[in-house]
Amino acid sequence: MTLTLPEKILQAASELFYSQGIRATGVDAIVKAANTTKMSLYKYFPSKDDLVLAFLRKRDEDFRVWFAGQVDAKADTPKTKLLAIFDVIGEWMAIPEFRGCAFINAAAEFPLEGNPVHQVSAEFYEHFRSYIADLAGQYGSKSPETLALQLSLLIEGAIVSEQMKRHSGAAGQAKQAAIILIEGSSSHIPDISLPTNDSRRSDE
């Protein structure tokens, strides 16, 4: 409770925007949740749009710092970090407050490309992808950008899938697919003389 007033307002707004949607959240509801008045809100945020952008920009910053921290805490090599990403995503999805990705949702609510809200959302995923590409590069992927894009597709897909239907195990499936893609992207020579467990020739 040592938050400044603008921080308190932004926090209340963020929770409402994320849990109910941006358009579905009125300024009055934010004011009530933050236990303040419209006058104060409009002092620090000249318009609701400004508040929305502040929400997304802070979320961008916070989420990426938190995420990288979680990954670092779970793994210490590029390859294991790439895989740990999916574990972190899986844990994030498990919390009851999970309502999907704030940026995907925001982009869906403001579908025009030129809209600032849409643009900030797009930037988040650019940053996220370059984070993955960085790890992929350290790992020694043949094509870090390709691998990063493909992994991010799996991640975004898993988030959306879990948002649609909870507890569908999307993160786990995404991880299994990621393992295959990561292995396939390795510049190491693939060892083909491994256990092709017996000749169980199944039919066409």
Add this chain to the structure above:
Amino acid sequence: MTLTLPEKILQAASELFYSQGIRATGVDAIVKAANTTKMSLYKYFPSKDDLVLAFLRKRDEDFRVWFAGQVDAKADTPKTKLLAIFDVIGEWMAIPEFRGCAFINAAAEFPLEGNPVHQVSAEFYEHFRSYIADLAGQYGSKSPETLALQLSLLIEGAIVSEQMKRHSGAAGQAKQAAIILIEGSSSHIPDISLPTNDSRRSDE
């Protein structure tokens, strides 16, 4: 222009809902676009919610029929159909009116799981996934449900990614990843010296 009035209303509403978002579209705008009056609209659709559900249900039906038709027109074996899915998605994304997936967007606008709009959206992806699982089964995948879920993650991810930033080549990347997953899911014994019926080895 041989549409009945309720069809005309539904069509106008659908275009607005998809292009601008559901919450962002007022009843007055729909009425104006359909060139009719509120009284007529409320005769056929007792509430805006009913209209929204009608929009989603028709889209569900139409899209899946259209999609399967497109895939069938492009390929005639299970494996090539699985790959053709990504080509169809890619072509769909290329049209200028593309604003992502109506169901993902709707689920983002109505985030509560219990909401009928959310539920109809979730059902769409269940149907879509079982369509893929069916193809995967015909193909002879070791685990059709697993492959179907993984491919659907790639597809959903590609749609979201393209929605965020147009012309990012997401569908192509998704297809490349899908090829690897499909090959890996084959119950056939991988034999590098044997030409498979239709595909050359596309990756190292």
Add this chain to the structure above:
DNA sequence: TTGAGACTATACCGGTCGGTATACTGCAAT
């Protein structure tokens, strides 16, 4: 000719939207 149903026209409802005006309280620095 009449009347029923489809559709239009328009005014209206209470409520909420984002945003503003005005006046007030409490407190800290001068």
Add this chain to the structure above:
DNA sequence: ATTGCAGTATACCGACCGGTATAGTCTCAA
């Protein structure tokens, strides 16, 4: 003691929201 600023309280604005009431126009069939 006074000023100035952070924040409160509340009433208000025009616009729009989803939805309704009432009355009028058109066509077509009995």
